Amino acid sequence: MPVLEWAGPGSPDQAHLSRIPIAFISTGANCANKIIKGEVVHKGPLVNLNANKFILKAVIQDYDSSYPLCQTPSINVVLLDALAKDFNQAVNQGDVVAASGFTVGKSPTVQKDKLHPFNLLLSGDACIYVFRQTPSASRPSAVIKESSRLSKQVFKRPKTPKYTYVKLGDLKPKCVVNVYGVVVFFKQPFKSRGTDFCSTLKITDQSNQNISCTIFCEKLEDHPKIFQNGDIVRMHRVKTQFYNGSIMLVNTHGFSVVTFDGTVGADVEPRTSSRFPNLEQEDRRTVEQLRSWAASEGLLPAVPSIPLSDAQPKAYFNLTCQLLAKAPVDSTCTLLRVWDGTRCPWSLLNVIVEPDVMEGPSMFSKEREKLIANILVYDNHAEFARQLKPGDFLRIYNLRAIPGSKKVPGLAGSQSAEEDHLAFHLHGGTAYGRGMRVLPESSPDVQQLKRVIEGFLEREDEEIDEVNDSELLEIACTPPESPSVEAAKCSAERRCSHDVQPETLADLKQRDRGRVHHVRVQLSSYEPHRLHQALKLYCSKCTLMQEIPDDEVVASLFSEASKGSESFSPPAWTASGSVEVPGDSLASPNRTLHVHLSSQLVYERKSRELMFLMGSTLEETCRLAAGYRHIVPVRSRGGGLELLDLTAPFLFRGRKRYYGCKRCSQPTLKEPNVEGDAVMDKKVVAEALGVQLMQSVLLMKLELRDATDTLEAFLWRDANHEIKDFPPRGGRPSASSSFNKWRAERRETQR
DNA sequence: GATTAGGCTTAG
Numbered sequence A: 001m002p003v004l005e006w007a008g009p010g011s012p013d014q015a016h017l018s019r020i021p022i023a024f025i026s027t028g029a030n031c032a033n034k035i036i037k038g039e040v041v042h043k044g045p046l047v048n049l050n051a052n053k054f055i056l057k058a059v060i061q062d063y064d065s066s067y068p069l070c071q072t073p074s075i076n077v078v079l080l081d082a083l084a085k086d087f088n089q090a091v092n093q094g095d096v097v098a099a100s101g102f103t104v105g106k107s108p109t110v111q112k113d114k115l116h117p118f119n120l121l122l123s124g125d126a127c128i129y130v131f132r133q134t135p136s137a138s139r140p141s142a143v144i145k146e147s148s149r150l151s152k153q154v155f156k157r158p159k160t161p162k163y164t165y166v167k168l169g170d171l172k173p174k175c176v177v178n179v180y181g182v183v184v185f186f187k188q189p190f191k192s193r194g195t196d197f198c199s200t201l202k203i204t205d206q207s208n209q210n211i212s213c214t215i216f217c218e219k220l221e222d223h224p225k226i227f228q229n230g231d232i233v234r235m236h237r238v239k240t241q242f243y244n245g246s247i248m249l250v251n252t253h254g255f256s257v258v259t260f261d262g263t264v265g266a267d268v269e270p271r272t273s274s275r276f277p278n279l280e281q282e283d284r285r286t287v288e289q290l291r292s293w294a295a296s297e298g299l300l301p302a303v304p305s306i307p308l309s310d311a312q313p314k315a316y317f318n319l320t321c322q323l324l325a326k327a328p329v330d331s332t333c334t335l336l337r338v339w340d341g342t343r344c345p346w347s348l349l350n351v352i353v354e355p356d357v358m359e360g361p362s363m364f365s366k367e368r369e370k371l372i373a374n375i376l377v378y379d380n381h382a383e384f385a386r387q388l389k390p391g392d393f394l395r396i397y398n399l400r401a402i403p404g405s406k407k408v409p410g411l412a413g414s415q416s417a418e419e420d421h422l423a424f425h426l427h428g429g430t431a432y433g434r435g436m437r438v439l440p441e442s443s444p445d446v447q448q449l450k451r452v453i454e455g456f457l458e459r460e461d462e463e464i465d466e467v468n469d470s471e472l473l474e475i476a477c478t479p480p481e482s483p484s485v486e487a488a489k490c491s492a493e494r495r496c497s498h499d500v501q502p503e504t505l506a507d508l509k510q511r512d513r514g515r516v517h518h519v520r521v522q523l524s525s526y527e528p529h530r531l532h533q534a535l536k537l538y539c540s541k542c543t544l545m546q547e548i549p550d551d552e553v554v555a556s557l558f559s560e561a562s563k564g565s566e567s568f569s570p571p572a573w574t575a576s577g578s579v580e581v582p583g584d585s586l587a588s589p590n591r592t593l594h595v596h597l598s599s600q601l602v603y604e605r606k607s608r609e610l611m612f613l614m615g616s617t618l619e620e621t622c623r624l625a626a627g628y629r630h631i632v633p634v635r636s637r638g639g640g641l642e643l644l645d646l647t648a649p650f651l652f653r654g655r656k657r658y659y660g661c662k663r664c665s666q667p668t669l670k671e672p673n674v675e676g677d678a679v680m681d682k683k684v685v686a687e688a689l690g691v692q693l694m695q696s697v698l699l700m701k702l703e704l705r706d707a708t709d710t711l712e713a714f715l716w717r718d719a720n721h722e723i724k725d726f727p728p729r730g731g732r733p734s735a736s737s738s739f740n741k742w743r744a745e746r747r748e749t750q751r
Numbered sequence B: 001g002a003t004t005a006g007g008c009t010t011a012g
Helices: A081-090 A281-296 A380-385 A410-414 A444-477 A485-489 A505-510 A551-563 A599-603 A618-624 A682-688 A734-750
Strands: A003-006 A034-043 A047-050 A053-062 A074-080 A096-100 A103-106 A118-122 A127-131 A176-191 A197-204 A211-217 A232-243 A246-260 A316-330 A333-339 A373-378 A393-403 A422-426 A435-438 A522-527 A535-538 A545-547 A574-581 A591-598 A610-614 A630-637 A640-643 A651-653 A656-658 A695-705 A710-718
Touching: A034 A074, A034 A246, A053 A081, A053 A246, A074 A081, A081 A127, A176 A211, A176 A246, A176 A281, A176 A380, A176 A435, A211 A232, A232 A281, A316 A444, A333 A380, A333 A393, A373 A380, A380 A435, A393 A444, A505 A710, A535 A734, A545 A734, A551 A618, A551 A630, A574 A599, A591 A599, A610 A618, A618 A630, A630 A682, A651 A682, A695 A734, A710 A734
Parallel strands: A003 A127, A074 A118, A211 A246, A373 A422, A610 A630
Antiparallel strands: A034 A053, A034 A096, A047 A053, A053 A074, A096 A127, A103 A118, A176 A197, A176 A232, A197 A211, A232 A246, A316 A333, A316 A393, A333 A373, A393 A422, A393 A435, A522 A695, A535 A545, A535 A695, A574 A591, A591 A610, A630 A640, A630 A651, A651 A656, A695 A710
16 A cells, blocks of 8 residues: 555544554554554665565654653654555655554564654555645655545644744753754764764853754754854754753754854844745744844854954964865865955965866966965865865864964975965864855855955956956067068957968868868867866777766776676686675675786785786775786686776776777786886786777867858867876766767768 | 764864
8 A cells, every 4th residue: 555645624533544642552452443643753764675575664753732742652663565665755754644554563672762662564555644734846756646545535734733942941851852042162063983974062042051962963964054153053853861960962863953044133044954944933033032132142253254364373263265176185185275355464385286186277367376275174174175166165164374384295295384374274173163164155154255256356357358468469569470560550369470371161161171271260169178177088099089987987897897706717827815805784795805916926026016906996996006006907707807898997006097998909818028127017017908008188179160150179189197096077078079070080081 | 773972172
């Protein structure tokens, strides 16, 4: 029996089913023709046991406001198979449901969860009715609206549950409550040692009690969205506990939180991930009362953060800024290049990283560089920084300005920071709320920041125009071969010096191919917009151009290759061994990593030169690549070993990856010839493996236009660097595929 | 399926 929607007037307890309060449920009670009704305060994941066998656990809290909230009975509900699947699709946490046709069993978890001593089992003929708050807007497609059983019944829209809030001075131990409070201390969510993220905050209200709260949630979006002290939080279903002699709050089943700006007079805009934040007029009143009380107590800081122009040496401060670019420095440190439109009066530390590891522009105009602060973020924050994108607006908490730092890490390890320079560090750890968060564009502080930045950009544009004009004038006035009066007059053009007559695009297209042309055109578009996306793989043998595969694709090829558990015998020239890698869950069981080394190299004590690796993930391969000169991933197939699909790199060398051409390679597993003093390199390995090595090249596609026609042009040449394990995200394939098409046509016309 | 943290500066 599927999950049925329950909408319209009436309620199931008026039908042939009579409602039984959750408190009365027991194995002795007659539950035939009984219905229970309540709110889903917890919805567990849908677990697939095997083919078409599913289980889902939920907790339903009695839908009866006559109980004090901390005594309202809740019961575990176990749903099986089709019903579990339908429930998973159609019901959300917070929905009100009714259930019939259930059986009652003893709850095996009563000692731990302190919920109802019995649980409900729903399968087969059992039925769940869902009440929808906004039936037209959010009806899930899986929900079947009417059925023979439902059509006879008329249901009543229940009243929205009315929440009561306990003042922080009235908290009693071991109760589940709803509270409001003004934030006086907070930490952004950080990864706990368990499975969840943890938020720590301290709140207060008119009763002048400071109450510590700890929130554990797996998902970041379920955590309170606190931007600064003075923000107001409303929390539903937190439980009170005694710790160190005082009462504190921890979230419990059905927890939800809404945060509001604490500024008197600001809009009462809820910050929440909940689709139905359930905001009543009374909530607005409460927020406004707390705001004016907090203002009178001086709880809202005068400024949310300090601009770069006011940064003082040795001080810790909060910074609101925009991320312009970022780059990993080493495994524990990431560089964030940020600005807030103001200029720090101290000269700032310059951190040098390779341009190709920089995400975002690697250079800015001279004027803008003066406003950019380099921030080194460490440890847990470097990990968080991975998910940031250039353009994001950030608030960085407890940032430290360090004067005259002597050393900076990574590539610049030997680079000494000059005296009197100011370095910005976000140290590891969360002490004093240290951390960062992305602010939404709608936030008033971001709006203010954008105004300052836009003011700078406008001035910069004007200055660039002036610079360009004068540069062009200089070029135009410098006589090339034959100075002409006309060239000197025309200051807005660059001229080339060769003597091929310009022609129109329409004419050019009529001409035979293979000639050199000279055109005067406008650039109407180009791609890619980021240099790293211009990096492609190119086979010099067959001229195939292809995109660097996405890390996700490569990772899936590795995981696919590690699944095969066929028996195999490694080539006779190898020395082999294996390692058991413990799996971290049922879904990822133990794996075996097989390592094959060349016996010859082992004999010559050069075992770190080359390793054939089988059963590893992409991540493990990258990690091992730090300790081996060459790593070749392999898989078992047909009783032997073979290379992975050539979409994946066939060779890892340190952070560099090498790819083979799918068309031109004839992969085989042979021992590379490294006799005597021969040096092993990518070419030796590729040759032994029958792989046609692909080169890395830069390719840009330009869309040219003049009055007569348009034309695609390719700009390409050898890339001066090799492919490293930075993610080639967002590279659009169109440039390489249209390049391939062009080459194919060109070959056709040359025949 | 319980556990996580329980503010209070890194030491680059």
